[in-house]
Amino acid sequence: MLTGKTNEEKIWNYLTAAGLNACGAAGLMGNLYAESALSPINLQNTFEKKLGYTDAAYTAAVDSGAYDSFVRDSAGYGLAQWTYWSRKKNLLDYAKSRGKSIGDLEMQLDFLMKELSGGYRAVLDVLRTATSVRTASDAVLLQFERPADQSAAVQERRAGYGQKYYDKYAAGQQAEKGSGKTMGYTNSPLVSYTRISPNKTRNRTHKIDTITIHCIVGQWTAKQGCDYFAGASAKSSANYVVGKDGSIGLCVEEKDRSWCTSNAANDHRAVTIEVASDTSSPYAVTDKAYTALLNLVTDICKRNGKTKLLWTGNKTKTLACKPLQNEMVMTVHRWFANKSCPGDWLYNRLGDLAEKVTSRLGGAAPQPSPSGTLYRVQTGAYKNKANADSQLAKVKAAGFDTYMVKAGGLYKIQVGAFSKKENADAMAAAGFDTFITTEKGEAVSSNGTATASLAVGDKVKLDSNAPVYGGTSKFASWVYSSTLYLRELNGNRAVISTQKTGAVTGAVDKKYLKKI
Numbered sequence: 001m002l003t004g005k006t007n008e009e010k011i012w013n014y015l016t017a018a019g020l021n022a023c024g025a026a027g028l029m030g031n032l033y034a035e036s037a038l039s040p041i042n043l044q045n046t047f048e049k050k051l052g053y054t055d056a057a058y059t060a061a062v063d064s065g066a067y068d069s070f071v072r073d074s075a076g077y078g079l080a081q082w083t084y085w086s087r088k089k090n091l092l093d094y095a096k097s098r099g100k101s102i103g104d105l106e107m108q109l110d111f112l113m114k115e116l117s118g119g120y121r122a123v124l125d126v127l128r129t130a131t132s133v134r135t136a137s138d139a140v141l142l143q144f145e146r147p148a149d150q151s152a153a154v155q156e157r158r159a160g161y162g163q164k165y166y167d168k169y170a171a172g173q174q175a176e177k178g179s180g181k182t183m184g185y186t187n188s189p190l191v192s193y194t195r196i197s198p199n200k201t202r203n204r205t206h207k208i209d210t211i212t213i214h215c216i217v218g219q220w221t222a223k224q225g226c227d228y229f230a231g232a233s234a235k236s237s238a239n240y241v242v243g244k245d246g247s248i249g250l251c252v253e254e255k256d257r258s259w260c261t262s263n264a265a266n267d268h269r270a271v272t273i274e275v276a277s278d279t280s281s282p283y284a285v286t287d288k289a290y291t292a293l294l295n296l297v298t299d300i301c302k303r304n305g306k307t308k309l310l311w312t313g314n315k316t317k318t319l320a321c322k323p324l325q326n327e328m329v330m331t332v333h334r335w336f337a338n339k340s341c342p343g344d345w346l347y348n349r350l351g352d353l354a355e356k357v358t359s360r361l362g363g364a365a366p367q368p369s370p371s372g373t374l375y376r377v378q379t380g381a382y383k384n385k386a387n388a389d390s391q392l393a394k395v396k397a398a399g400f401d402t403y404m405v406k407a408g409g410l411y412k413i414q415v416g417a418f419s420k421k422e423n424a425d426a427m428a429a430a431g432f433d434t435f436i437t438t439e440k441g442e443a444v445s446s447n448g449t450a451t452a453s454l455a456v457g458d459k460v461k462l463d464s465n466a467p468v469y470g471g472t473s474k475f476a477s478w479v480y481s482s483t484l485y486l487r488e489l490n491g492n493r494a495v496i497s498t499q500k501t502g503a504v505t506g507a508v509d510k511k512y513l514k515k516i
């Protein structure tokens, strides 16, 4: 059953109920608009004249059997302007099997989802997880619709149509949240100590759709934390405090805005949680506190009607995409102020936390890694242990939970393991030269497929376009025609030489090297 007054509303409601997120639904709808103006009986305009049919007459003639060239007439038809004969045949067969008109909106939407979950699975994955309308729109344009004109201008135009739907529907959900109605806020039943702080703004102006977890920089109990925030001089607060012993305190009711994240807009929509932690980097928290945090976050999501907790590890992405009604997102203090809060110990576990909470809520865990693959971020591989030790110290000093492994005669500095590639990607963005590997140590390219890895000592050939590492100048021409040895590898920086030992020739980004 479709719900909504217009085709547009019906399609939006259908797609979001079918598991597309707001960016995905909007990106797909922008393309459908470009194809058919969202009319399921739309016959490609040039064929109206050629065949002598209007949209309605063509549809009726196909339904009645009076027109029997539907499959092979090369005329685009319907929401997605299905054109290619095999897709039109599948559409016709599907309509017949359902006993519906070829122009039936719900039948076409069902067929569209059937296509997406069949041969276009990769597109569907993007539509479920996209963090921008443009990403979703491009996936549909370039991999699903594939019209003759896929130029940058067309990409931009279609994403623009999608953005309008996004603004209208996803932003519409937000407007309703700020309408001033009593929103029925509740507080957690897990609380064992309550002391309400004066440091707050009464009545939040935005419905709860965000959780922001902080480290309190002190191994305190919930009572100690709440008592501290109760002092007016603290000039700060949080909705909840989680203690080192797993105790949970209420400091600012969920209906009110806490003064916690250095950002009013964030705190009006977020439930903020301060967690007892060590006083120095990486600001580790106790097992008891982490367990209590998991319970509290699960409870907050449940009471606020959320079935999914999302962590992107990326400020721009998170703030660009408004969550759906059933989604809770996480933000971190370090995005809004020059602070390391929540500390790397917690920061590195937010992906794990989102995964666990979502699975407890019974929602689908976003993008599970295939067959339990674990991803690690590798920040260096060295022949010389002293060099590896020095890199390890640097990475540790930056607060990462890092370690050294020895494989294939090399000392490798790795961080991880992450069960989701996007969490590893987020780690890789921390400023070191990095690449993502699977646990076994093969390199993984950005689209997630394994590629042959390079190791020190390998014989390699240099790509003829390769510039010198970090610059634009080229190597002497003989270097490009020589067989080279990979002498050192640190992140993307590869040191090459024409000799196995002794003098080196230069450094180059490893993407320009091909193992021979």
Ligand SMILES: [Zn+2]
Binding pocket: 213, 214, 215, 260, 261, 333, 341, 342
């Ligand atoms: Zn903080």
